[in-house]
Amino acid sequence: MKKIVLSLIAFAAFGSAAAIETLTSPDSQIKLTFDLTPEGAPEYSVTYKGKAIVKPSTLGFTLKDDAPLIDRFKQGKVTYSSTDETWVPVWGENDSIANRYNEMTVPLSQKAGGKTRKMNIVFRAYDDGVGFRYVFPRQSTKEFTITDELSQFALTGDHTAWWIPGDYDTQEYKYTRSRLSDIRATSEGARMHNLSQTGFSPTGVQTSLMLKTDDGLYINLHEAALIDYPAMHLNLDDSTMTFTSWLTPDINGDKAVVTTPFKTPWRTIMVSDKATDILASDLILNLNDPCVIDDTSWIHPTKYMGVWWEMITNKSSWAYCDAENFDLATFDYSKATPNGRHGANNENVKRYIDFAADAGMDQLLVEGWNIGWEDWSGKEKEYVFDFLTPYPDFDIDSLNAYAKSKGIKLMMHHETSGSIPNYEKYIDRAYDLMNRYGYDAVKSGYVGNILPKGENHYNQKSVRHYLECVKKAADKHIMVNAHEAVRPTGLCRTYPNLVGNESACGTEYQSFGGLPTAHVTILPFTRLQGGPMDYTPGIFRMNISEFAPGNTSHVNSTVANQLALYLTMYSPLQMAADFPEHYAEKADAFQFIKDVPVDWSKSVYLDAEPGEFIVVARKDKKSENWYVGGVNAEEPREFILDLDFLDPGKNYEATIYSDTDDAHYLTNPEAYQITRRKAGAESRIKLHMAPGGGFAISLKEI
Ligand code: NOJ
Numbered sequence: 089m090k091k092i093v094l095s096l097i098a099f100a101a102f103g104s105a106a107a108i109e110t111l112t113s114p115d116s117q118i119k120l121t122f123d124l125t126p127e128g129a130p131e132y133s134v135t136y137k138g139k140a141i142v143k144p145s146t147l148g149f150t151l152k153d154d155a156p157l158i159d160r161f162k163q164g165k166v167t168y169s170s171t172d173e174t175w176v177p178v179w180g181e182n183d184s185i186a187n188r189y190n191e192m193t194v195p196l197s198q199k200a201g202g203k204t205r206k207m208n209i210v211f212r213a214y215d216d217g218v219g220f221r222y223v224f225p226r227q228s229t230k231e232f233t234i235t236d237e238l239s240q241f242a243l244t245g246d247h248t249a250w251w252i253p254g255d256y257d258t259q260e261y262k263y264t265r266s267r268l269s270d271i272r273a274t275s276e277g278a279r280m281h282n283l284s285q286t287g288f289s290p291t292g293v294q295t296s297l298m299l300k301t302d303d304g305l306y307i308n309l310h311e312a313a314l315i316d317y318p319a320m321h322l323n324l325d326d327s328t329m330t331f332t333s334w335l336t337p338d339i340n341g342d343k344a345v346v347t348t349p350f351k352t353p354w355r356t357i358m359v360s361d362k363a364t365d366i367l368a369s370d371l372i373l374n375l376n377d378p379c380v381i382d383d384t385s386w387i388h389p390t391k392y393m394g395v396w397w398e399m400i401t402n403k404s405s406w407a408y409c410d411a412e413n414f415d416l417a418t419f420d421y422s423k424a425t426p427n428g429r430h431g432a433n434n435e436n437v438k439r440y441i442d443f444a445a446d447a448g449m450d451q452l453l454v455e456g457w458n459i460g461w462e463d464w465s466g467k468e469k470e471y472v473f474d475f476l477t478p479y480p481d482f483d484i485d486s487l488n489a490y491a492k493s494k495g496i497k498l499m500m501h502h503e504t505s506g507s508i509p510n511y512e513k514y515i516d517r518a519y520d521l522m523n524r525y526g527y528d529a530v531k532s533g534y535v536g537n538i539l540p541k542g543e544n545h546y547n548q549k550s551v552r553h554y555l556e557c558v559k560k561a562a563d564k565h566i567m568v569n570a571h572e573a574v575r576p577t578g579l580c581r582t583y584p585n586l587v588g589n590e591s592a593c594g595t596e597y598q599s600f601g602g603l604p605t606a607h608v609t610i611l612p613f614t615r616l617q618g619g620p621m622d623y624t625p626g627i628f629r630m631n632i633s634e635f636a637p638g639n640t641s642h643v644n645s646t647v648a649n650q651l652a653l654y655l656t657m658y659s660p661l662q663m664a665a666d667f668p669e670h671y672a673e674k675a676d677a678f679q680f681i682k683d684v685p686v687d688w689s690k691s692v693y694l695d696a697e698p699g700e701f702i703v704v705a706r707k708d709k710k711s712e713n714w715y716v717g718g719v720n721a722e723e724p725r726e727f728i729l730d731l732d733f734l735d736p737g738k739n740y741e742a743t744i745y746s747d748t749d750d751a752h753y754l755t756n757p758e759a760y761q762i763t764r765r766k767a768g769a770e771s772r773i774k775l776h777m778a779p780g781g782g783f784a785i786s787l788k789e790i
Pocket residue numbers: 396400455503533535571572590596
C-alpha cells in the first residue's frame with residue numbers, strides 16, 4: 089500500500105474577507121472553492137471541466153435553544169493534504185480499490201453568547217466527485233442539539249432527475265424520471281402505499297439522487313459513512329433549483345443530538361460526462377473508514393435459495409395457524425390447528441435443501457421458521473417475535489444437521505416488525521442460538537412503524553440500532569442483510585459483515601403488482617451507490633397466478649433479464665429466488681445461476697444510461713473466467729458487445745443466454761435462447777435485448 093500525505097499550510101485569514109480557497113481533484117477536472125460570505129457564512133461551489141456543477145451554496149446548522157451555526161464565522165488556517173493509496177476489500181466489484189484525493193480542512197469559529205463555538209469543514213476532491221463533512225472539535229460546548237442541517241446544493245438548471253419521494257420510513261418506492269421543476273406536481277402520485285411511511289415535503293426526495301444536465305453531465309448526490317446521525321434527505325427550492333439537506337427527526341422533532349468531538353457523515357457529489365463512471369465510482373466506499381474487523385476470514389460471498397418466494401406470492405404462509413390478536417407469551421401452539429399452508433415445514437425445507445445443495449448453493453434462507461407470524465404485521469405490537477422458538481413443524485436441530493450433511497447452511501431470518509426494543513431485548517440470545525446451530529448469516533427486517541411509537545426508520549436512534557446489530561454480529565461472526573433498515577452509505581467497507589440491505593423496491597414488488605422495466609436500470613445509479621442490495625433475482629415463471637392462485641401480478645422481466653441481474657445488480661449476496669421446480673423446468677437457463685460467481689477481481693461498466701440500459705463485464709475472483717450482463721428497459725435494443733476487455737491472446741468459450749426475437753416482458757417473458765461460440769478479445773457479439781429483456785454471457789477460458 090502506497091500512501092503519501094503531505095501537509096501544506098495554505099493561507100491564514102482571521103476575520104472578514106478571507107481569500108477564496110481552492111481544492112482540485114488529482115486529475116484537475118474538478119474544482120471546489122470555499123469562502124466566507126460578507127456575513128461570515130461558509131460557502132462552497134464546484135466545477136467540472138470548467139462547467140459549474142454546484143453554484144455558491146452555504147453550509148451550516150440551526151440549533152435548539154442556541155444561536156445558529158450559520159454565519160458570523162471566522163476562518164482559521166486552512167490546511168491541505170493529499171492521499172494516494174490502494175486498499176483491498178474483503179469482497180467487492182474489484183479486488184483492489186484506488187483511493188486518491190486531495191483534502192482541505194477549513195477551521196471555523198464563531199462567538200455566540202459569550203462562548204466560542206468551533207466547527208471545521210473538511211472537503212475532499214476525487215477524480216469522480218467531492219465529499220464534505222462537518223467536524224466539531226472538542227470544545228467547551230459538550231453537546232449540540234441540531235434542529236436542522238442546512239447544507240445547500242445549488243444546481244445550475246432544471247436537470248432531469250431519477251428520484252423517489254422523501255420519507256422518514258421507507259425507500260420502497262418506484263422511481264420517477266422528471267425535470268426537477270416537476271417534482272412538486274408528481275410527488276404525491278409517486279407515494280405508493282407502504283406499511284410505514286412519513287413524507288415531509290412535496291419537493292422532498294431521497295438520496296442517492298441521480299441527475300443529468302441538458303448538456304450531458306451526470307451528477308449524483310448522496311452521503312457516506314452515516315454513523316450516529318439521522319439519514320439525510322434533500323428538499324428542493326424549485327424557484328432556484330437549490331436542494332437543502334433535510335434530516336430525519338427524532339421523537340421530539342429535533343434532528344440530532346451530537347456530543348463533541350463529532351464528525352457528521354460526508355455529503356457527496358459525484359460528477360462525470362459518462363454514465364458508466366457513476367456506476368464504477370468508489371467515492372462512497374473511499375469516504376468510509378477502513379475495515380475494523382481484524383479477522384475477516386469468516387466473511388464470505390454467498391449464493392442462496394430461500395423458502396421465501398412462495399410466501400411473498402402467497403402460495404404458502406409464514407404463519408403456522410390462523411390465530412389472531414394474541415399474546416405470544418401465553419399463546420399455546422401445541423393446541424393450535426395448523427393452517428396447512430405453512431411454508432417452513434420440515435418436508436418442504438428438506439426439499440429445498442436437496443435442490444440447493446445439488447445446485448451448489450451456499451445457503452438456504454427459511455422465513456417463517458419461528459413463532460409469532462400469525463399476528464405480526466401492521467399491528468405496532470411490541471412483543472411480536474422471540475427469535476428463538478421454532479414452530480412445531482420446523483425441527484431446527486435436525487434441519488440444520490441435514491443441511492450440514494449436504495454441504496450447505498441454513499440462513500437465519502429475524503423479522504422485527506419494527507419493534508426495535510423487542511429485538512434489542514432478544515438479540516444476544518438470538519445470535520447465540522445462531523452460533524449454536526451453525527448459522528452464519530441473518531436476514532433481518534423492520535416491516536411496519538418503528539416502536540416506540542413516534543420513532544422513524546431513518547432517525548438517529550434507529551441508525552444507531554442498525555449499526556449496533558452489525559457490530560454485535562461481527563463479534564459473533566455473523567453476516568447481516570437488513571431489510572427496511574436505513575439505506576447504505578458505504579459502511580460495508582468498515583464492517584464487511586454487512587453483506588446486504590434492501591432499502592428499495594426489490595423483486596418482491598413484482599409480486600405486489602409489478603415493477604417498471606426501467607427500475608433495474610436506475611437502481612445501480614441510485615440505491616446501489618451506498619452498498620449492495622439484496623434484490624433477490626432469478627425468477628423464471630412470470631405469470632404468478634399460474635402457481636399462486638389469486639395473485640394476478642406479473643413479473644415484468646424476461647428470463648434473460650433475470651439472469652443479467654446477477655451482473656448488473658452487484659452484491660456479494662445473491663439469491664436464486666424462484667422455486668426448485670421452476671428451475672428444474674428451465675435447467676439450461678438455471679445453469680447460468682449455478683455458474684455465476686458472487687465475488688470479482690475486476691468490473692468494467694461497458695455502457696449505460698439511467699432508465700434505459702446497463703451492460704457490465706466482470707472477471708471471477710477465483711478464475712480467469714469473465715461474465716457479462718445487460719439489462720434493458722422498455723425500448724427494444726440491438727447491442728454490439730465488444731469483447732476487448734478480455735485478456736488478449738486468450739481463448740474463451742462463450743455461452744450466451746439471450747432474449748429470442750419475439751421475447752417481451754409482458755407478452756412472451758419466458759422466451760430465451762442459449763448459444764455457444766468461441767470468443768476472444770477481438771470478438772464482437774451482436775445481441776438483441778427485448779423490452780424488459782437483456783442478456784447474460786459466461787466466458788470460460790479454454
Ligand atoms: C419484507 C422483506 O423485504 C421480505 O423479504 C420479507 O420476506 C418480509 N418482509 C417478511 O419479513
